[in-house]
Amino acid sequence: MEKKLITEINIENKAITHFASFSLKQAFNAHHYFELRFNHDQMGAPGMISLNDSRDFVGKTLTASFGYDAGSLQGFAGLVTKVELAQSHGYHGVLIVSGYSPTILIDRGPDLGSYLDKDLNTIVNLATSDVPSNDIKIVANAARKEPIDYLIQYRESDFDFLNRLSGEYHEWFYYDGKQLNFGKPDDQKEVALIYGRDVQNLQYAMEIAPIKNKRFAYNPKQDEMLQSESSGQGNGSPDLMHAIQVSNAMYSKTFNQPSLIRVDNSNDIKNHVQNEEKAHISNLLKVNASGDNAALSIGSIAEIMMSVRKELSFSTESMGKFLITSINHDIDGTGKYYNTFEGVVATTERLLVKNYSKPSPDMQLADVIDNADPQGQGRIKVKFKWECKTNDVTEWLRVITPDAGSSDKVSKNRGFVFIPEIGDQVALTFEEGNIARPIVLGSVFHGKSGSGGSASNNSKSLTSKSGHTLTMDDGAGMVMKDKDSNFIELDGAGKAVFETKESILITCGESSIFMDKTGKIIIKGKDILTLGENIGNSATTSIGIGVGPEDGTPTSGIGIESQTLDIGTKTLSMSGETEANLASKKINVGGESETNISSGKINLN
Structure with missing residues (x-):
């Protein structure tokens, strides 16, 4: 005896007891679409289209429950986005909701977001936090638990x-009719299907595809290339193992691609490559079928069995268990149910997502938030100039400079360090145009931080944060x-000016010239030679020339003052090649113990 299908359809608590058809299309990584058709009471004159009684359906919640057992009906909740009335040849219209x-x-x-050091579950919850839970329940249960x-x-x-996160990290992502799942749920319903009873049409397919891959990523912190290559191996049924073997034989070349996601170490990229291989393997065995078991739902596990004749009797053997990744439900006006579905091997851990778009x-x-790089590599953290719900500062980012590197004589910071x-x-x-890898191009002025620019455009400058400035004027x-306004000026016409507020010291080995703001000038060296056609020394008070220890009091020397000239030394010799004159109003010559005067001729007057 044919089981009677139980169907309950409501639009905002208004029961739809009679309808022409109901269809529901469900798939992983996609919105589910439903369409309900039922006869609409004619309004107004024959042939007139009117939505007076049904326009309020738009924006309301539609709930549908169906199945053969009142205690385990399959449920779905959706939102009505369109109401239309199809009418022709003067007949009453059919309302399509x-x-x-x-x-x-x-x-x-389109929206924006920046997430620092958070795991996938946290990111999912933050990205959807402004959606009321009574509108849609979101359950995050990602296989990857480590923070990104x-x-x-x-x-x-x-x-x-x-x-996109589902595709890049190979996480499950689907709506099961009641809640949106990110990650494989802890519990999955299992449904037994028998070919010839629950399943009328069946296609069991094996295909081959390139599954071996190699991913690489550059790690600037350690200046190393991270890379990992898949093994091209898997576990499963003989059919799956054969598909893997033939795939590896036909697609013998391993394809190389940079990692789509951020990886920080060799373990990260190894796990990424392994998950990608599992995702490719999941597509090698598929089942496409149609039947009438209303218990089958998206994300459930279907075990498909067949009756096999053995000698004088039939026995039931299992073709395998399959994860339902896509299913279409159809119910007609008489209450008959029909479905078509697609599934992959039930042991699948990672799914291949092909229909997601990558940002360009x-x-x-952005604004610089931090430049105290804990590893001393000159990186900075920034915050994008975005107005969005979650705008965390970035990870430490490298800064592009006109020249950077090292050499045999400079181990670090060769080039421009700004x-x-x-x-x-x-x-x-x-x-590489990858949104996962931002890098800083450089700084830009804005209306409050920049000035300058003219028709001549002669002035160029370099200024540090404290005020040190190098200005070049063409x-x-x-x-x-x-920063203290001490400066060196080259006027471009042969003149140089050095000016400081306190002192100037020029040093070369044991030689130095020192001058300070009080007027003191000290020239120091082992040998000091002054050459010139005319050399003049002038002082308003006195001139002193002395010989003695360094930084000590001279023991001998010559003192010249405006009123008095004193010459003192241990031994004094004065000579003139032709004549020596000593004249004054009064001359005193004295020897403490002896005075000697000698000459060929002595005149005393």
Whole structure:
């Protein structure tokens, strides 16, 4: 005896007891679509289309429950997004109410987000936090539990963002009719199907595909290339093992690609490659079938069995268990149920997602938040100039400079070393166009931080945060000035000016010239030679020339003052080649113990 299908359909608590048909299309990584058709009471004159009684359905919740057992009906809740009335040849119209799963609530439009050091479950919850839980329940149960150092949502809806994460990290992502699952749920319903009773049409397919892959990623912190290659092996049924073997034989070349996700160490990239291989293997065996078991649902496990004749009797053998990744439900006006579905091997841990889009990032502006790189590598943290719900600062990012590297004589910091300051505005781009790898292009001025520019455009300058400045003027010269306004000026016309507020010291080995603001000048050296056609020394008070220990009092010397000249030494010799004259109003010559005067002729007057 044919079982009677139990069907309950409501639109905002209004029961739809009679309908022409109901269809529901469900799939992983997609919005579910439903369409309900039922006869509409004619309004007004014959042939007139009217939605007076049904326009209020738009925006309301449709719930559908169906099955053969009242205690275990399959349920679905969706949102009505469209109501239309189809009418022709003067007959009463057919009302078509259609809509989607409530997953469209997180597909509102492109959005932005920046997530630092958070795991996938936290990111999922943050990205969807502004959606009321009574509108859609979201359960995050990602297989990856480790935090991701940095992740960006870029001009993609929350749904597209989660869909991309599902594809990049090979996590399950589907709506089961009641809740949106990110990650494999802890419990899965199992349904037994028998070919010929529950399943009328069956296609069991084996296919081959390139499954071996190699991924690489550059780790700038250690200046190393991380890489990992898949083994091309798997476990499973003989059919699956054969498909893997033939795939490896036909696609013998391993394809190489940079990692799509951020990886921080060799273990990260190894796990990523293994998960990607598992995802490719999941597509090698598939089942496509149709039947009438209303208990079968998206995300459930179907064990398909067949009756096999053995000698004089039939026995039931299992073809295998399959994870239902896509299913279409159809119910007609007489209550007959029919479905078509697709499944992959039930032991599948990672799924291959093909229908997700990757962002194509443009150059972005950001503000510098931190430049105290704990590893001393000159990196900075920035915050994008975005107005969005979650805008964490970035991971430590490298800064592009005109020249950077090392040499045989300079182990670090050869080239230009300029680290943007906290509060500076910078421009960012993305390595390989990958949103997972931002890099700082450089700094930019804005209306409050920049000035200058003229028709001549002669002035160029370099200024540090404390005020040290190097200014080059193509119409004049150049000036190097420190924060205290001490400067060196080259005027471009052959003149140089050195000016300081306290002192100047020029040193070369044991030689030095010192001068200070009080007027003191000290020239020091082992041998000091002054040459010139005319050499003059002038003083308003006195001139002293002495010989003695360094930094000590001279023991002998010559003192010249404006009123008195004193010459004192241990032995004094004065001579003139032709004549020596000593004249004064009064001359005193005396010897403490003896005075000797000798000459060929002595005149005393």
